[in-house]
Amino acid sequence: MSSLHLSRxxxxxxxPRLPADSFVLVMPWPRWLxxxxxMLVKVYHLRFGYLVKRxxxxxxxxxxxxxxxNDQSLTMEQMGPVERDHLCxxxxxxxxxx
Amino acid sequence: MLYQAxxxxxxxxxxxxxxxxCDIPCKIYDPISAQLAVLTMIRMVDxxxxxxxxxxxTANEQAQFSRLVAQKEEHGLKVKExxxxxxxxYFKQPQFEQFPEIHDLAHGIMLAASAAKQHINxxxxxxxxxxxxxxxxxxxxxKGVATYTATCPYPPAEQLVYPKLA
Numbered sequence: 001m002s003s004l005h006l007s008r009x010x011x012x013x014x015x016p017r018l019p020a021d022s023f024v025l026v027m028p029w030p031r032w033l034x035x036x037x038x039m040l041v042k043v044y045h046l047r048f049g050y051l052v053k054r055x056x057x058x059x060x061x062x063x064x065x066x067x068x069x070n071d072q073s074l075t076m077e078q079m080g081p082v083e084r085d086h087l088c089x090x091x092x093x094x095x096x097x098x
Numbered sequence: 099m100l101y102q103a104x105x106x107x108x109x110x111x112x113x114x115x116x117x118x119x120c121d122i123p124c125k126i127y128d129p130i131s132a133q134l135a136v137l138t139m140i141r142m143v144d145x146x147x148x149x150x151x152x153x154x155x156t157a158n159e160q161a162q163f164s165r166l167v168a169q170k171e172e173h174g175l176k177v178k179e180x181x182x183x184x185x186x187x188y189f190k191q192p193q194f195e196q197f198p199e200i201h202d203l204a205h206g207i208m209l210a211a212s213a214a215k216q217h218i219n220x221x222x223x224x225x226x227x228x229x230x231x232x233x234x235x236x237x238x239x240x241k242g243v244a245t246y247t248a249t250c251p252y253p254p255a256e257q258l259v260y261p262k263l264a
Contacts, residue, residue: 005113006113006114007113008115009115009117010119012115013118014118018118023101051118051119068118095100095104
Protein backbone atom coordinates (compact mmCIF):
# COMPACT_ATOMS: atom_id res chain seq x y z
CA MET A 1 0.00 0.00 0.00
CA SER A 2 1.30 3.47 -0.79
CA SER A 3 1.74 6.14 1.87
CA LEU A 4 0.07 9.52 2.20
CA HIS A 5 1.29 11.56 -0.73
CA LEU A 6 0.66 14.53 -2.98
CA SER A 7 0.03 14.24 -6.71
CA ARG A 8 -0.46 16.82 -9.40
CA UNK A 9 -3.45 16.47 -11.73
CA UNK A 10 -2.94 16.44 -15.48
CA UNK A 11 -5.92 16.91 -17.78
CA UNK A 12 -9.43 18.31 -17.63
CA UNK A 13 -11.63 15.26 -17.27
CA UNK A 14 -12.28 16.01 -13.60
CA UNK A 15 -13.02 19.71 -14.06
CA PRO A 16 -14.64 21.69 -12.55
CA ARG A 17 -14.33 19.61 -9.40
CA LEU A 18 -10.64 19.12 -10.03
CA PRO A 19 -9.18 21.42 -12.70
CA ALA A 20 -5.92 20.59 -14.45
CA ASP A 21 -2.82 21.35 -12.36
CA SER A 22 -4.65 20.91 -9.08
CA PHE A 23 -2.84 19.10 -6.31
CA VAL A 24 -4.45 16.21 -4.49
CA LEU A 25 -3.49 14.68 -1.21
CA VAL A 26 -3.95 10.94 -1.49
CA MET A 27 -4.54 8.90 1.58
CA PRO A 28 -3.92 5.16 1.64
CA TRP A 29 -7.17 3.26 2.07
CA PRO A 30 -6.91 -0.11 3.82
CA ARG A 31 -9.17 -2.91 2.68
CA TRP A 32 -11.17 -2.90 5.90
CA LEU A 33 -12.33 0.65 5.24
CA UNK A 34 -15.38 0.89 3.02
CA UNK A 35 -15.24 2.76 -0.26
CA UNK A 36 -18.30 4.77 -1.14
CA UNK A 37 -19.55 5.84 -4.59
CA UNK A 38 -18.68 9.45 -5.25
CA MET A 39 -15.27 9.28 -3.59
CA LEU A 40 -12.34 10.66 -5.56
CA VAL A 41 -9.79 7.91 -5.91
CA LYS A 42 -6.34 7.45 -7.37
CA VAL A 43 -5.84 4.12 -9.11
CA TYR A 44 -3.19 2.47 -11.19
CA HIS A 45 -4.83 1.55 -14.48
CA LEU A 46 -3.04 -1.10 -16.53
CA ARG A 47 -3.66 0.77 -19.77
CA PHE A 48 -3.83 4.43 -18.78
CA GLY A 49 -1.40 4.61 -15.87
CA TYR A 50 -2.19 6.57 -12.72
CA LEU A 51 -5.66 8.07 -12.87
CA VAL A 52 -7.73 10.21 -10.59
CA LYS A 53 -11.43 9.54 -11.06
CA ARG A 54 -14.68 9.41 -9.20
CA UNK A 55 -15.80 6.02 -7.92
CA UNK A 56 -19.07 5.13 -9.57
CA UNK A 57 -19.72 1.78 -7.96
CA UNK A 58 -18.13 -1.47 -6.87
CA UNK A 59 -19.47 -4.52 -8.64
CA UNK A 60 -20.37 -7.82 -7.08
CA UNK A 61 -16.87 -9.18 -7.76
CA UNK A 62 -15.23 -6.28 -5.94
CA UNK A 63 -14.00 -4.40 -9.02
CA UNK A 64 -14.05 -0.62 -9.04
CA UNK A 65 -15.90 1.22 -11.81
CA UNK A 66 -14.83 4.79 -12.32
CA UNK A 67 -16.05 7.86 -14.15
CA UNK A 68 -14.89 11.40 -14.88
CA UNK A 69 -16.63 14.60 -13.99
CA ASN A 70 -17.52 15.71 -17.50
CA ASP A 71 -18.26 14.34 -20.93
CA GLN A 72 -14.68 14.72 -22.11
CA SER A 73 -13.57 11.96 -19.82
CA LEU A 74 -12.79 8.43 -20.72
CA THR A 75 -16.06 6.62 -20.19
CA MET A 76 -16.62 4.01 -17.54
CA GLU A 77 -16.75 1.37 -20.28
CA GLN A 78 -13.46 2.52 -21.79
CA MET A 79 -11.73 2.30 -18.44
CA GLY A 80 -13.36 -0.97 -17.56
CA PRO A 81 -13.20 -2.60 -14.14
CA VAL A 82 -10.22 -1.81 -11.93
CA GLU A 83 -8.97 -4.25 -9.34
CA ARG A 84 -9.26 -3.17 -5.73
CA ASP A 85 -5.53 -3.94 -5.37
CA HIS A 86 -4.83 -1.17 -7.87
CA LEU A 87 -6.34 1.48 -5.65
CA CYS A 88 -3.54 3.83 -4.59
CA UNK A 89 -5.70 5.77 -2.20
CA UNK A 90 -8.55 8.17 -1.70
CA UNK A 91 -8.25 11.88 -2.34
CA UNK A 92 -8.75 13.54 1.02
CA UNK A 93 -7.76 17.09 0.14
CA UNK A 94 -7.61 19.09 -3.05
CA UNK A 95 -5.81 22.34 -3.77
CA UNK A 96 -7.00 24.01 -6.94
CA UNK A 97 -5.05 26.59 -8.93
CA UNK A 98 -5.61 30.15 -7.69
CA MET B 99 -0.70 31.02 -1.35
CA LEU B 100 -0.73 27.32 -0.51
CA TYR B 101 -1.10 26.48 -4.18
CA GLN B 102 1.91 28.62 -5.04
CA ALA B 103 3.93 26.94 -2.32
CA UNK B 104 3.01 23.52 -3.66
CA UNK B 105 3.81 24.60 -7.22
CA UNK B 106 7.23 25.72 -6.06
CA UNK B 107 7.70 22.43 -4.25
CA UNK B 108 6.58 20.57 -7.35
CA UNK B 109 9.19 22.38 -9.42
CA UNK B 110 11.89 21.30 -7.02
CA UNK B 111 10.97 17.71 -6.31
CA UNK B 112 8.56 16.87 -9.16
CA UNK B 113 5.55 15.39 -7.41
CA UNK B 114 3.96 12.28 -8.93
CA UNK B 115 1.45 12.91 -11.70
CA UNK B 116 -2.06 11.58 -11.77
CA UNK B 117 -4.00 11.72 -14.99
CA UNK B 118 -7.48 13.07 -15.35
CA UNK B 119 -7.13 12.97 -19.06
CA CYS B 120 -9.82 12.88 -21.64
CA ASP B 121 -10.37 10.22 -24.23
CA ILE B 122 -6.75 10.50 -25.36
CA PRO B 123 -6.96 14.21 -26.13
CA CYS B 124 -4.35 14.08 -28.87
CA LYS B 125 -6.68 15.71 -31.42
CA ILE B 126 -4.77 13.88 -34.13
CA TYR B 127 -7.27 12.91 -36.77
CA ASP B 128 -6.53 12.32 -40.42
CA PRO B 129 -8.60 10.39 -42.96
CA ILE B 130 -5.46 9.41 -44.86
CA SER B 131 -5.25 6.16 -42.90
CA ALA B 132 -8.73 5.19 -44.10
CA GLN B 133 -7.88 6.24 -47.64
CA LEU B 134 -4.68 4.18 -47.68
CA ALA B 135 -6.55 1.20 -46.29
CA VAL B 136 -9.02 1.37 -49.19
CA LEU B 137 -6.16 1.64 -51.66
CA THR B 138 -4.69 -1.49 -50.11
CA MET B 139 -8.01 -3.27 -50.59
CA ILE B 140 -8.08 -2.27 -54.26
CA ARG B 141 -4.50 -3.43 -54.70
CA MET B 142 -5.34 -6.75 -53.08
CA VAL B 143 -8.27 -7.17 -55.46
CA ASP B 144 -5.98 -6.49 -58.43
CA UNK B 145 -3.47 -9.07 -57.23
CA UNK B 146 -6.21 -11.58 -56.49
CA UNK B 147 -7.63 -11.14 -59.98
CA UNK B 148 -4.18 -11.70 -61.47
CA UNK B 149 -3.92 -14.95 -59.56
CA UNK B 150 -7.47 -15.99 -60.45
CA UNK B 151 -6.64 -15.54 -64.14
CA UNK B 152 -4.12 -18.36 -63.87
CA UNK B 153 -6.74 -21.04 -63.47
CA UNK B 154 -4.89 -23.67 -61.48
CA UNK B 155 -2.67 -22.48 -58.66
CA THR B 156 0.44 -24.01 -57.14
CA ALA B 157 0.61 -24.52 -53.39
CA ASN B 158 2.60 -21.30 -53.07
CA GLU B 159 0.09 -19.41 -55.13
CA GLN B 160 -2.77 -20.79 -53.06
CA ALA B 161 -0.98 -19.59 -49.93
CA GLN B 162 -0.48 -16.21 -51.56
CA PHE B 163 -4.17 -16.10 -52.44
CA SER B 164 -5.07 -16.68 -48.78
CA ARG B 165 -2.70 -13.96 -47.64
CA LEU B 166 -4.14 -11.46 -50.10
CA VAL B 167 -7.69 -12.21 -48.99
CA ALA B 168 -6.67 -11.88 -45.35
CA GLN B 169 -5.06 -8.50 -46.02
CA LYS B 170 -8.13 -7.30 -47.89
CA GLU B 171 -10.28 -8.29 -44.93
CA GLU B 172 -7.96 -6.66 -42.42
CA HIS B 173 -7.84 -3.39 -44.30
CA GLY B 174 -11.62 -3.40 -44.71
CA LEU B 175 -11.89 -3.46 -40.93
CA LYS B 176 -9.28 -0.71 -40.72
CA VAL B 177 -11.31 1.55 -43.01
CA LYS B 178 -14.33 1.07 -40.80
CA GLU B 179 -12.39 1.69 -37.62
CA UNK B 180 -10.66 4.84 -38.88
CA UNK B 181 -13.88 6.35 -40.19
CA UNK B 182 -15.79 5.44 -37.03
CA UNK B 183 -13.21 7.17 -34.85
CA UNK B 184 -13.22 10.38 -36.88
CA UNK B 185 -17.01 10.40 -37.17
CA UNK B 186 -17.52 9.54 -33.51
CA UNK B 187 -14.75 11.53 -31.84
CA TYR B 188 -13.89 14.43 -34.12
CA PHE B 189 -17.25 15.38 -35.60
CA LYS B 190 -19.40 17.35 -33.21
CA GLN B 191 -22.47 19.56 -33.49
CA PRO B 192 -20.83 22.43 -35.46
CA GLN B 193 -19.47 19.98 -38.04
CA PHE B 194 -22.80 18.10 -38.17
CA GLU B 195 -24.59 21.36 -38.90
CA GLN B 196 -22.04 22.22 -41.57
CA PHE B 197 -22.30 18.80 -43.24
CA PRO B 198 -25.56 17.05 -42.30
CA GLU B 199 -24.79 14.34 -44.87
CA ILE B 200 -21.96 13.01 -42.70
CA HIS B 201 -24.16 10.51 -40.83
CA ASP B 202 -25.45 8.90 -44.00
CA LEU B 203 -21.99 8.99 -45.51
CA ALA B 204 -20.36 7.30 -42.50
CA HIS B 205 -23.05 4.64 -42.51
CA GLY B 206 -22.65 4.23 -46.27
CA ILE B 207 -18.93 3.65 -45.77
CA MET B 208 -19.66 0.90 -43.23
CA LEU B 209 -21.90 -0.86 -45.74
CA ALA B 210 -19.56 -0.31 -48.68
CA ALA B 211 -16.59 -1.61 -46.68
CA SER B 212 -18.53 -4.75 -45.80
CA ALA B 213 -19.46 -5.25 -49.44
CA ALA B 214 -15.83 -4.76 -50.51
CA LYS B 215 -14.75 -7.29 -47.89
CA GLN B 216 -17.31 -9.84 -49.02
CA HIS B 217 -16.33 -9.86 -52.68
CA ILE B 218 -13.29 -9.81 -54.88
CA ASN B 219 -14.74 -7.03 -56.92
CA UNK B 220 -12.90 -3.91 -58.00
CA UNK B 221 -16.06 -1.88 -58.58
CA UNK B 222 -17.18 -2.41 -55.02
CA UNK B 223 -13.78 -1.37 -53.71
CA UNK B 224 -13.85 1.71 -55.95
CA UNK B 225 -17.28 2.63 -54.64
CA UNK B 226 -15.80 2.46 -51.15
CA UNK B 227 -12.92 4.69 -52.23
CA UNK B 228 -15.34 7.29 -53.62
CA UNK B 229 -17.16 7.47 -50.34
CA UNK B 230 -14.00 7.61 -48.25
CA UNK B 231 -12.65 10.37 -50.51
CA UNK B 232 -15.85 12.33 -49.96
CA UNK B 233 -15.44 11.76 -46.23
CA UNK B 234 -11.89 13.14 -46.46
CA UNK B 235 -13.11 16.16 -48.43
CA UNK B 236 -15.67 16.95 -45.74
CA UNK B 237 -13.17 16.37 -42.94
CA UNK B 238 -10.70 18.87 -44.41
CA UNK B 239 -13.47 21.35 -45.22
CA UNK B 240 -14.46 21.42 -41.55
CA LYS B 241 -10.91 22.44 -40.79
CA GLY B 242 -10.93 25.13 -43.46
CA VAL B 243 -8.35 23.24 -45.49
CA ALA B 244 -8.84 23.10 -49.27
CA THR B 245 -8.37 19.80 -51.03
CA TYR B 246 -7.37 18.57 -54.44
CA THR B 247 -7.69 15.25 -56.18
CA ALA B 248 -4.69 13.49 -57.69
CA THR B 249 -3.71 10.03 -58.77
CA CYS B 250 -1.70 8.34 -56.05
CA PRO B 251 1.86 7.77 -57.29
CA TYR B 252 1.88 4.03 -56.60
CA PRO B 253 -0.33 1.05 -57.37
CA PRO B 254 -3.28 0.91 -57.66
CA ALA B 255 -2.88 4.45 -59.05
CA GLU B 256 -6.38 5.58 -58.09
CA GLN B 257 -7.72 9.05 -57.43
CA LEU B 258 -7.22 10.29 -53.90
CA VAL B 259 -8.31 13.45 -52.15
CA TYR B 260 -5.37 15.25 -50.54
CA PRO B 261 -5.31 18.35 -48.32
CA LYS B 262 -3.65 21.48 -49.73
CA LEU B 263 -1.48 22.20 -46.74
CA ALA B 264 1.14 24.48 -48.25
